Amino acid sequence: MVKKAPCTLVTGGAGFIGSHLCERLIDEGHQVICIDNLITGRRENLAAITDHPRFTFIEADVTKGINIEGSLDYVLHLASPASPADFATLPIQILKVGALGTHNALGIAKAKGAVMLLASTSEVYGDPLEHPQTEEYRGNVNPIGIRGAYDESKRFAEAITMAYHRIHGLKVRIARIFNTFGPRMRLNDGRVIPNFMVQALTGKSLTLYGDGSQTRSFCYISDMVEGLLRLLESDYHLPINIGNPLEMTIRELGELIWKILGKKPKYTTKKMPPDDPARRKPDITKAREILCWEPKIELEAGLKETLDYFRERLQE
Numbered sequence: 001m002v003k004k005a006p007c008t009l010v011t012g013g014a015g016f017i018g019s020h021l022c023e024r025l026i027d028e029g030h031q032v033i034c035i036d037n038l039i040t041g042r043r044e045n046l047a048a049i050t051d052h053p054r055f056t057f058i059e060a061d062v063t064k065g066i067n068i069e070g071s072l073d074y075v076l077h078l079a080s081p082a083s084p085a086d087f088a089t090l091p092i093q094i095l096k097v098g099a100l101g102t103h104n105a106l107g108i109a110k111a112k113g114a115v116m117l118l119a120s121t122s123e124v125y126g127d128p129l130e131h132p133q134t135e136e137y138r139g140n141v142n143p144i145g146i147r148g149a150y151d152e153s154k155r156f157a158e159a160i161t162m163a164y165h166r167i168h169g170l171k172v173r174i175a176r177i178f179n180t181f182g183p184r185m186r187l188n189d190g191r192v193i194p195n196f197m198v199q200a201l202t203g204k205s206l207t208l209y210g211d212g213s214q215t216r217s218f219c220y221i222s223d224m225v226e227g228l229l230r231l232l233e234s235d236y237h238l239p240i241n242i243g244n245p246l247e248m249t250i251r252e253l254g255e256l257i258w259k260i261l262g263k264k265p266k267y268t269t270k271k272m273p274p275d276d277p278a279r280r281k282p283d284i285t286k287a288r289e290i291l292c293w294e295p296k297i298e299l300e301a302g303l304k305e306t307l308d309y310f311r312e313r314l315q316e
């Protein structure tokens with residue numbers, strides 16, 4: 001008997017992480033339905049699979065309801081603007097997709113008996129007072145600050161996801177995604193890697209906020225997709241950190257980008273934005289033990305791939 005392809009809904013599938021995930025799911029033999037309203041995503045991100053017979057694209061806003069005919073095995077809810085630039089311009093859309101969009105994604109998962117994966121974030125830890133961040137840390141979030149819309153939308157999304165698990169027995173997975181980078185990030189994304197790359201490739205100085213001593217840890221996109229799929233296939237229903245524990249300062253990141261490009265470093269400085277986390281580093285003990293996952297791609301190799309992508313995009 002021929003085994004039926006698993007049917008998987010990806011919300012936010014035209015975005016950076018979502019489009020890589022859709023491609024990988026197609027490679028793994030899934031039937032993939034992507035819903036995206038293109039508020040921060042691009043149809044071009046899906047160019048490689050748009051015409052694939054197992055792929056369907058629906059342009060729609062998930063806050064307005066999700067209607068899918070037929071069966072679904074998995075719902076991967078990634079829809080949400082996610083960059084700091086969006087926090088200032090799209091706070092209401094972010095709150096709506098975190099609340100109403102997540103509610104609708106859970107509703108369709110429950111109706112179809114599907115497993116629901118929520119793309120949560122390290123931002124649920126806010127500006128952390130514990131370091132590195134384990135899943136048990138409850139966070140230090142300013143609900144009314146500039147980042148509050150995003151942080152609280154994801155904290156609500158986690159809460160309602162756990163409520164569906166407890167009340168309806170829904171199979172849920174909650175990925176706390178830490179900074180991820182790679183091709184298909186937006187040129188004007190506002191996150192540090194696209195910012196630095198576009199600045200360095202166009203002959204400008206890199207903008208450091210404060211003295212550049214704040215830390216981040218960066219996970220390459222293929223590692224992230226692998227981590228998300230392992231989580232999906234696990235039976236672990238509590239939040240789990242997925243990210244790269246290699247911590248570096250923003251200035252060190254800048255130095256590495258200049259080194260790869262073989263150019264002399266130049267920087268300008270600006271005031272630190274409010275509530276910007278000073279340190280960010282995942283404790284991935286759980287991901288290692290439960291998912292047998294850890295990042296494999298060297299930072300420099302990932303940065304080179306990403307630079308190639310931005311170089312091409314800048315020539316369009």
Ligand SMILES: NC(=O)c1ccc[n+]([C@@H]2O[C@H](COP(=O)([O-])OP(=O)(O)OC[C@H]3O[C@@H](n4cnc5c(N)ncnc54)[C@H](O)[C@@H]3O)[C@@H](O)[C@H]2O)c1
Pocket residue numbers: 011012013014015016017018035036037038039040041042060061062063077078079080081082083097101119120121122176177178179180181
């Ligand atoms: N990239 C990261 O470093 C990172 C870190 C932590 C968490 N995440 C989470 O991962 C997910 C994907 O992030 P990304 O970096 O790919 O961002 P992205 O902006 O590239 O992708 C998000 C996608 O969701 C779509 N979308 C937004 N609101 C929608 C709505 N109401 N209806 C339908 N589609 C909608 C956008 O058009 C976009 O295609 C997000 O939920 C984000 O919070 C990302």
